Structure formats: C-alpha cells, structure tokens
Amino acid sequence: MAKLLKDGLDRVETARFRESWADGIIDLGLGIALLGMAAIWIGAEGSAWLASVIAPPCVVGVVALRARVVENRGGYVRFREERRRATRAQLLAFLALGLGALSVAIAAWAVGASPSETTAPSLAPGLIGILIAIPIGLVALVTGARRFAGYAGVILGASAWAVADDANPGWPLTAGGLVMAMVGAALVARYLRATSADPEEAA
Amino acid sequence: MKGRGIGAIDRVVHEPARLAILTTLAVVDEADFVYLQRATGLTAGNIASHTSRLEEEGYVATDKATGGPRRRTVYRLTPRGRRQLGEYRTAIAEILGL
Numbered sequence: 363m364a365k366l367l368k369d370g371l372d373r374v375e376t377a378r379f380r381e382s383w384a385d386g387i388i389d390l391g392l393g394i395a396l397l398g399m400a401a402i403w404i405g406a407e408g409s410a411w412l413a414s415v416i417a418p419p420c421v422v423g424v425v426a427l428r429a430r431v432v433e434n435r436g437g438y439v440r441f442r443e444e445r446r447r448a449t450r451a452q453l454l455a456f457l458a459l460g461l462g463a464l465s466v467a468i469a470a471w472a473v474g475a476s477p478s479e480t481t482a483p484s485l486a487p488g489l490i491g492i493l494i495a496i497p498i499g500l501v502a503l504v505t506g507a508r509r510f511a512g513y514a515g516v517i518l519g520a521s522a523w524a525v526a527d528d529a530n531p532g533w534p535l536t537a538g539g540l541v542m543a544m545v546g547a548a549l550v551a552r553y554l555r556a557t558s559a560d561p562e563e564a565a
Numbered sequence: 566m567k568g569r570g571i572g573a574i575d576r577v578v579h580e581p582a583r584l585a586i587l588t589t590l591a592v593v594d595e596a597d598f599v600y601l602q603r604a605t606g607l608t609a610g611n612i613a614s615h616t617s618r619l620e621e622e623g624y625v626a627t628d629k630a631t632g633g634p635r636r637r638t639v640y641r642l643t644p645r646g647r648r649q650l651g652e653y654r655t656a657i658a659e660i661l662g663l
Binding site for chain 1: 588589591592593594595596597598599600601602603604637639654
C-alpha cells in the first residue's frame with residue numbers, strides 16, 4: 363500500500379513537471395534558432411561553422427528568457443532536489459550532444475563537399491539533420507513533453523529526403539525549425555492567454 | 566476494517582481545496598502563491614484562506630520574498646504537514662481497501 367501511495371505522489375510530481383514545460387517558449391526559441399542555422403547552411407554554405415557559434419547563445423538565451431517569463435506569469439516553483447539535479451545534468455548533456463553533433467555534421471559536410479569525394483551517394487546532406495534530431499528527441503525524455511519526439515521525427519524524415527535528393531543540409535533544419543516555431547508560437551499564445559502578466563496575490 | 570477508520574481522517578487535510586494545496590506542495594520543494602493558484606485551479610481568495618488555515622495548523626510554512634519585480638509569498642510543506650498528509654493517505658487507503 364505504501365508503494366501505491368508513493369506511486370500516486372510520484373505521478374502527481376511527474377505531471378506537474380511535465381506541465382511546467384507546456385509554455386512553448388523552448389519550442390519557439392529552438393525553432394527560430396534552427397531556422398537561423400538553416401539560413402546559414404542554405405545562404406552561406408562556406409560559413410556553415412557559424413551555425414555552431416550561434417547555437418549555444420541561442421539555447422542559453424531561450425532558457426534564461428523562459429525562466430523570467432514563466433516565473434513572472436505562471437508562478438515560481440522549485441522542484442525536488444533530485445529532479446532539479448537530473449534535469450540540469452540531462453540538459454547539459456543535451457547541449458553538449460547537440461554541439462558535438464553539429465561539429466561532426468559540419469566536418470562531415472566539409473569532407474563530403476570536397477572535390478576528392480567519390481560518386482557514391484553521401485549521407486552528408488542528411489547528417490546534420492539526423493545528428494540534431496537526436497538531442498531534440500532526447501528533450502522529450504528529459505521534459506516528458508512528447509512533442510519533441512515529433513519534432514525529431516520531422517527532422518529525420520526531412521533528412522532522409524535530403525539524402526535521397528542530395529539536397530542542401532539546411533532544408534531538413536528548415537522543416538524542423540518551421541514546425542517547432544509554429545507549434546511553439548501556438549503554445550506561447552495559449553500560455554499568454556491563460557496567464558496574467560501581473561498576477562495578483564490576495565492580501 | 567483493520568485500521569483506525571474514519572476517526573483517523575484529519576479534517577484539516579480532508580477539505581478538497583486544502584488537500585489540493587498539500588498535494589501540490591508535497592511533490593515540490595516550494596512554490597509561490599501564483600503557482601499554487603495555477604496548479605490547483607483555486608481562486609486567490611481560496612488559496613489565501615486555506616493556506617492561512619494550514620499555516621495555523623503548522624502544516625505549511627510561508628516566506629515573504631521581496632526580491633524581483635513583485636512581492637511573492639512562498640509556501641512549503643512542514644515536516645508535520647508531510648506527516649499528516651501521509652497519515653491521511655494511509656487512513657483513506659485503509660477505508661477504501663486499497
């Protein structure tokens with residue numbers, strides 16, 4: 363019975379934690395960052411390394427902005443220490459994995475685009491999408507927000523198309539970024555409607 | 566029924582709004598007034614009156630935080646509140662045969 367009761371509270375805690383990611387700000391921010399990276403890949407292929415430079419400040423900025431907005435409108439909550447520690451470690455791992463993936467993809471793209479490359483079909487056009495989809499999919503595990511798995515699926519699907527069509531690696535990022543930004547914008551709008559900018563406390 | 570039965574139900578905890586507040590606070594370290602309002606769906610007046618009662622009983626502790634753009638009241642469950650909630654859950658589970 364004690365286990366049943368503990369499981370009940372654990373479920374409440376998991377639901378509360380999952381709800382705390384429903385504002386959509388991360389989706390919108392990462393979606394816009396992906397679109398920015400895609401624009402670099404498509405518009406200035408030679409400067410693809412810039413994508414790995416703009417990604418970290420974007421992620422850090424979005425996380426900081428989110429903390430301010432959510433705390434101000436949705437209220438302040440501090441989850442249990444073990445939850446906070448695990449989330450912090452997982453998000454740092456996610457960031458490191460994302461940056462590593464981006465670096466590997468840029469290197470692979472540079473090699474794939476070199477004149478000495480053979481005529482064999484290359485995975486390079488889809489590699490960046492595949493590698494970026496992995497950490498985005500992992501966000502679903504960290505936050506419990508399953509929509510991130512859906513974003514990863516969109517990027518993977520678009521990456522498969524990019525490989526088959528030998529398209530620019532920026533297009534899978536464009537597809538994922540557009541979906542994330544649109545879903546994020548809808549969630550942010552819903553969140554802003556549901557919360558007040560200046561919540562009042564009863565005296 | 567083997568347990569202590571209905572008599573073991575703490576009426577302070579048993580009230581639905583207070584139960585919602587206690588359950589929310591039981592799964593986090595601390596939360597402010599606005600978060601409690603959103604998490605429980607209770608009105609500001611309800612939150613204020615029920616948290617006052619819980620504070621009087623020693624189930625909940627409050628801090629007034631003045632940093633940031635607005636005044637904030639932060640609540641957390643006391644060890645006594647956690648114990649009472651645990652006993653309440655045990656009593657309810659016994660009554661329901663869980």
